[in-house]
Amino acid sequence: MTKVIWTLFILALAEIVRSEVNKKVYSRAFSYLAVNGKKRESITNDNLRGINYRPLSKNCSCVLKLADFWYSVATDLFGGCMAFVNHGCPEKFDYIIENHKCFSMQAAARTWQASRSLCNNFLSSHPVVIESSNENLAVRFYSISVVKEFTQCSLTGFPNTFVIWTGSYITYVNNKRTSFLWAPYPTQSKPVTFTNWIPGEPNSPTDYTDYCVCYGLTADYFGWNDNYCKLNFCTVCEIDLDL
Ligand SMILES: [Ca+2]
Numbered sequence: 001m002t003k004v005i006w007t008l009f010i011l012a013l014a015e016i017v018r019s020e021v022n023k024k025v026y027s028r029a030f031s032y033l034a035v036n037g038k039k040r041e042s043i044t045n046d047n048l049r050g051i052n053y054r055p056l057s058k059n060c061s062c063v064l065k066l067a068d069f070w071y072s073v074a075t076d077l078f079g080g081c082m083a084f085v086n087h088g089c090p091e092k093f094d095y096i097i098e099n100h101k102c103f104s105m106q107a108a109a110r111t112w113q114a115s116r117s118l119c120n121n122f123l124s125s126h127p128v129v130i131e132s133s134n135e136n137l138a139v140r141f142y143s144i145s146v147v148k149e150f151t152q153c154s155l156t157g158f159p160n161t162f163v164i165w166t167g168s169y170i171t172y173v174n175n176k177r178t179s180f181l182w183a184p185y186p187t188q189s190k191p192v193t194f195t196n197w198i199p200g201e202p203n204s205p206t207d208y209t210d211y212c213v214c215y216g217l218t219a220d221y222f223g224w225n226d227n228y229c230k231l232n233f234c235t236v237c238e239i240d241l242d243l
Contacts, residue, residue, distance in 0.1 A: 088241050090123050094146070099138045102239035103128070105164075107150035109232035112212035115165045116184075119237035126184030127167035128236045136196050139215070140222040143236060147217075153234035161218050165235040168192055168213035170204065170226060177206055180213065180226070184238075198223030 089095045089102035096103050104125065106118055119125045130136050147153050147162045155161040167184040170177065180192040180202070196215075204211035204226040212229040215222060 089239065092123075093125075093237075093239060094142070096138050096142055099135045100241055101138075102241065103139075103142050104237045105143065105146045105150065105153075106235050106237055107152050109152050109234055110165075111232060112165050112169065112214075112229040115233070115235035116167065116186075119235065120185055122237055123239065125237040125239045127165055128238045129167045129182045129184050130196075131182075131194050133194065133196075136194065139236065140217060143215075144217055144219060144222075147234065150234060155216070161216060163214050163216050163231075163233040165233050166213045166215060166224070167238075169210055169229065170202075170213075171210045172208055175208070196222070196224050198225050202226035 093102035093104045095101075102125070104122070106115065106122075110118060116127050119127050128139050130139055143162070143164055147164070150162075151159070153162045153164065155163055168180055168182050170180050172178065180195075181189040182192055183189040192213075198216070201224060202211075202213075210229050211226040213224055214227050214231075214233050215224045217223075
């Protein structure tokens with residue numbers, strides 16, 4: 001009898017050890033469907049990478065990101081899809097499944113320069129760089145889903161309108177105005193190609209002053225603006241993961 005009990009005890013112990021060894025850390029993936037635990041079915045469609053929910057058939061699909069790479073998905077067929085993925089984002093960053101990046105909303109309002117320094121000194125991240133329409137959508141919906149908790153980011157007098165710095169600015173080289181540049185770090189810059197300007201923007205004058213690119217957003221509105229770099233807005237720090 002004692003022998004049986006010992007055998008059971010050892011088996012149980014072995015099971016505990018094995019489960020510790022096999023433990024994988026999966027965390028909630030931010031997506032258009034599931035952000036902060038809220039389902040966002042209405043804004044999904046089948047054009048996006050990541051997880052798409054089809055309300056009619058109540059099923060979820062993975063969309064190819066790379067030719068040989070599929071996301072692993074657990075489905076909740078009663079209202080949306082929940083994606084759990086293993087990823088390399090540091091603890092203080094959220095994983096954004098749509099563009100395979102780590103984002104972290106920085107709540108305290110700062111100038112553009114100070115926002116970039118903040119990100120650069122925060123695990124070597126940088127303010128968001130937006131280079132495609134899908135990335136633009138990911139930035140938009142990530143921002144609106146997390147920013148509401150941060151009153152510091154709202155526009156004075158407009159509690160439901162928020163302004164966030166990107167990593168872009170326009171400057172002068174040899175007294176000649178550059179194009180808009182992505183400058184995620186002081187030593188890096190490349191021209192902006194994709195844009196999502198608010199109608200009438202960009203409108204900064206050629207006055208030998210740098211202007212910096214922010215975006216304004218509400219629950220149903222989003223657009224970019226070139227603005228005074230000394231204004232204090234929030235920012236989203238980004239880390240690019242290796243594919
Ligand atoms: Ca402007």
